[in-house]
Amino acid sequence: MYDLFFQKFQEKVPLSNEEQEQIKAYLTPKKLRKRQYLLQKGDVCKAIAFVEKGTLREYSVESGSEHIIQFAIEGWTISDLFSFLTGEPATYHIEAIEEAELILISKSAHEELLKVQPKYETYMRLLITGAYIALQRRHTSNISLPVEERYRNFTEMYPDIVQRVPQHMIASYLGLTPETLSRIRKKMANRE
Amino acid sequence: MYDLFFQKFQEKVPLSNEEQEQIKAYLTPKKLRKRQYLLQKGDVCKAIAFVEKGTLREYSVESGSEHIIQFAIEGWTISDLFSFLTGEPATYHIEAIEEAELILISKSAHEELLKVQPKYETYMRLLITGAYIALQRRHTSNISLPVEERYRNFTEMYPDIVQRVPQHMIASYLGLTPETLSRIRKKMANRE
DNA sequence: CCATTTCATTGACAAAAGTCAATGGTTTTT
DNA sequence: AAAAACCATTGACTTTTGTCAATGAAATGG
Numbered sequence: 001m002y003d004l005f006f007q008k009f010q011e012k013v014p015l016s017n018e019e020q021e022q023i024k025a026y027l028t029p030k031k032l033r034k035r036q037y038l039l040q041k042g043d044v045c046k047a048i049a050f051v052e053k054g055t056l057r058e059y060s061v062e063s064g065s066e067h068i069i070q071f072a073i074e075g076w077t078i079s080d081l082f083s084f085l086t087g088e089p090a091t092y093h094i095e096a097i098e099e100a101e102l103i104l105i106s107k108s109a110h111e112e113l114l115k116v117q118p119k120y121e122t123y124m125r126l127l128i129t130g131a132y133i134a135l136q137r138r139h140t141s142n143i144s145l146p147v148e149e150r151y152r153n154f155t156e157m158y159p160d161i162v163q164r165v166p167q168h169m170i171a172s173y174l175g176l177t178p179e180t181l182s183r184i185r186k187k188m189a190n191r192e
Numbered sequence: 193m194y195d196l197f198f199q200k201f202q203e204k205v206p207l208s209n210e211e212q213e214q215i216k217a218y219l220t221p222k223k224l225r226k227r228q229y230l231l232q233k234g235d236v237c238k239a240i241a242f243v244e245k246g247t248l249r250e251y252s253v254e255s256g257s258e259h260i261i262q263f264a265i266e267g268w269t270i271s272d273l274f275s276f277l278t279g280e281p282a283t284y285h286i287e288a289i290e291e292a293e294l295i296l297i298s299k300s301a302h303e304e305l306l307k308v309q310p311k312y313e314t315y316m317r318l319l320i321t322g323a324y325i326a327l328q329r330r331h332t333s334n335i336s337l338p339v340e341e342r343y344r345n346f347t348e349m350y351p352d353i354v355q356r357v358p359q360h361m362i363a364s365y366l367g368l369t370p371e372t373l374s375r376i377r378k379k380m381a382n383r384e
Numbered sequence: 385c386c387a388t389t390t391c392a393t394t395g396a397c398a399a400a401a402g403t404c405a406a407t408g409g410t411t412t413t414t
Numbered sequence: 415a416a417a418a419a420c421c422a423t424t425g426a427c428t429t430t431t432g433t434c435a436a437t438g439a440a441a442t443g444g
Contacts, residue, residue, distance in 0.1 A: 067336040081321065082325045085325075118310065121317060124317060128324055129320050135331065139327065140252055146400095167421080178423090179401090179423080179424085181422095182423055360390095360392080369432055378394090
């Protein structure tokens, strides 16, 4: 159950067996059914979630329309960090697209782990650094590349997500309407 | 010279005088003239820069056109983190818009500080977490808000940058052409 | 202080993306 | 198994944004 979590952890920071057991004591498993919320806008985000199985999406709702901020599949971590850290109401929804198995780090677990296990702090630092770099690249490509290339990059970078997620959600992630993405795909297909 | 740096540091992590002196020993001051590069695309980013004075911009150049990724004024930190951490060539330029005074943390200083001073790791973690949250909000507003509101948010959030930076750079930051921003401003002004 | 460069604005036009509505195929639910 | 909900695609049309070119004002550098 915790295999993938610790595998990913150890890719960044090696742990002894004892350390692993120590950390494991702070973690909580949780299952979600399809369409079930992990977090709803307005609630306070109470955990950082690591995905052992399944697919989730994090999205904002702005004047009726949804905008997908992030997908998360096996091995990824997802949360509304701002809400989690400050205790302010969340601005995003997080929802299971498919049935999912998660490992949760609660706020109190997070704070305790920072105190008792320096390797946890290092892991968090590296995790967020990676997320920041990825987000920066995404943002850069968003404002500098033509839509078609952005879509192509996405399919090359995340072929597994393309398989598992409806197309209109990928459009939303790329900041497009479903119609526009459909037309771009058609144009790309016609050139082959 | 290091006042602002340690002021910002202590807002996140308090330090004793000894700790401050210890850390200071790893820092290097640097001045830039207007238009001078701190980093050029293709070079390896050798430092994290804290701005004591002046204004910098970080931007990408994609098929001839520039796209501003970030501004940095007094009290902000700027770097091509990916290049800094991996040693890969930078994908961004960083340049002084006005004459600037910086405090640099070199790669080796960064690595040493992580080893010898846990508070430095905590500071870095919190710094990057803040940057990540800010970037996520920016990206969200980019894909979900109409241009006019994005501009309004920017002017409200960073009135000092609006004062100090030419308008076409703000357009670039928002992902617009200068002409489009000019027209939006006109529209906004006409409604008053 | 003059020459040059940079900058913001505007107009005319082109290209890109969004909106609305309809269709037909899937999948999901009951 | 039938009904309902979801989904991708397409067409006609509108809105938004970009491109190119010109102008005049302001800032910059020698």
